[in-house]
Amino acid sequence: MKAALWYEKKDVRVEEVEEPKVTSGYVKIKVKWCGICGSDLHEYLGGPIFIPVEKPHPLTGNVAPVVLGHEFSGDVVEIGKGVTNIKVGDRVAVEPMVVCGKCPACKEGKYNLCSSLGFHGLCGSGGGFAEYTVFTEEYVHKIPDSMSYEDAALIEPIAVALHSIRQANFNTGDNALVLGCGPIGLATIECLKAAGASLIIVLQRKSIRQEYAKKAGADHVLDPNEVNIAEEVKKLTGGVGIDFAFDTTGAKIGFDIGIDSLKYAGTMVITSIWEGEVNFNPNVLVFSEKKIVGSLAYRHEFPATIAQMSDGRIKTEGYVTKKIALDDIVEEGFGTLTGPDKKKHVKILVTPDKSLLSDCKE
Incomplete structure (x- = not known):
């Protein structure tokens, strides 16, 4: 499958990588849309910040190159053993927290302050700038049928x-x-x-x-x-x-x-x-x-964010200013957001499925 990988500062490449496999407690997601985040831009322009380079991430064991993308939505296409709250066919968004669950912060429920904190799409556990990704059931959230996949890709930054x-x-x-x-x-x-x-x-x-x-x-x-x-x-x-x-x-x-x-x-x-x-x-x-x-990321905010977006208390009109294919992420995504037209844009969404672009109205 295709994925966008960060190699080093100002070096992001779209390459063929092995499709991820589902393991116990995890679900496999076919990505619909993934937003380019300010954190992605920081990694592109001045990184590494969160991305492990010389020392492997303590939870994933990985170093760069890593698949980017942590603001994404999609469909569940496979579930691992022991998964009970998510089923194949569910429309979902991912809260991309990679945490240990054992440190004092995690035990207090402040998992965003985990001593080994990582983010899916930054720490080498996969990411949303890919055709497929897998993630632990605990941080996969169902979205209402009334919510578009584009809006669902905005849940993460709004939760911040x-x-x-x-x-x-x-x-x-x-x-x-x-x-x-x-x-x-x-x-x-x-x-x-x-x-x-x-x-x-x-x-x-x-x-x-x-x-x-x-x-x-x-x-x-x-x-x-x-x-x-x-x-x-x-x-x-x-x-x-x-x-x-x-x-x-x-x-x-x-x-x-x-x-x-x-x-x-x-x-x-x-x-x-x-x-x-x-x-x-x-x-x-x-x-x-x-x-x-x-204030770092979020903890326990995804359900409230989904609810307030669903009932219109938090609006998203005008938030997405451009939609592009994964193949074009370097030039049309990172290039646009770091170039002379960067302030014309709010959020650029990326899809690995070019057929979704036929219905887009930028």
């Missing part, structure tokens, strides 16, 4: 945003600043709307993404090249500052503006993955009791 809002301890009526409106930023706006935010302000430089943010529900979209964001945020909040800031930029400008925009005792949640370090003076936290909270 939902987890960040839960990490913030966000309450109905609170206000928020979202730093950046790529896929996770836009998902964060949607989740904040569903959570009952009273005011949503977004930082985004001038591009089509400003319009995407407005369509997603942002009340104000501010360009840091045109205004002092922190000052504008204070004006919009009666001189107080924002309750919560959500950084999805992974850049110092987002970090600094987020902290400066917070009210006293406000909280900044960092959802972004960083390729380098950032410096700041801890006094900005001490003197006003502001907080910085990390």
Whole structure:
């Protein structure tokens, strides 16, 4: 079968690989759609970050090259011995967590903080940029008949945003600043709307993404090249500052503006993955009791995300800006998202089945 493999930074290849076999407790999935994630882009431009290179991953035992892709949907075509909750023919999405189940974090139910954490599509256990993949039954979720496979491929990034809002301890009526409106930023706006935010302000430089943010529900979209964001945020909040800031930029400008925009005792949640370090003076936290909270992936959020997407509380219109074949992932996928047109796009979906592209409307 065909699959897209990461060999090293800026080296992704579509190659023929052996079709995976089902083992006990696992299910085999024929992939319909898989999204290109910001994490995939970080690995492409600056990796390895999560991908094991010299030292094998402790759970998979694998090193690069690895099959990429962790935001995907498909059909179950085979089940292994002992599988009871999933059957052949089920329409599913995968929560791509590769965890040990034995460490203190896993035993507390915080499996996203597993001491041996890996992600399907990054750690060598297979991935969604392939015709088929296999994964443990525990993290395979059925999707409603009313949900399209394209929407199901968006469950994973939206769950990332939902987890960040839960990490913030966000309450109905609170206000928020979202730093950046790529896929996770836009998902964060949607989740904040569903959570009952009273005011949503977004930082985004001038591009089509400003319009995407407005369509997603942002009340104000501010360009840091045109205004002092922190000052504008204070004006919009009666001189107080924002309750919560959500950084999805992974850049110092987002970090600094987020902290400066917070009210006293406000909280900044960092959802972004960083390729380098950032410096700041801890006094900005001490003197006003502001907080910085990390948010990694998700845990137990897939069912809630599926429910809120299904009943329309979280919308996906306009989220997918391009659909491509697996054969074209390097040029049309990674090339587009790292090239001059990158800010025109939110989410690019990839399919190993070219027949699905005949019905696509980009």
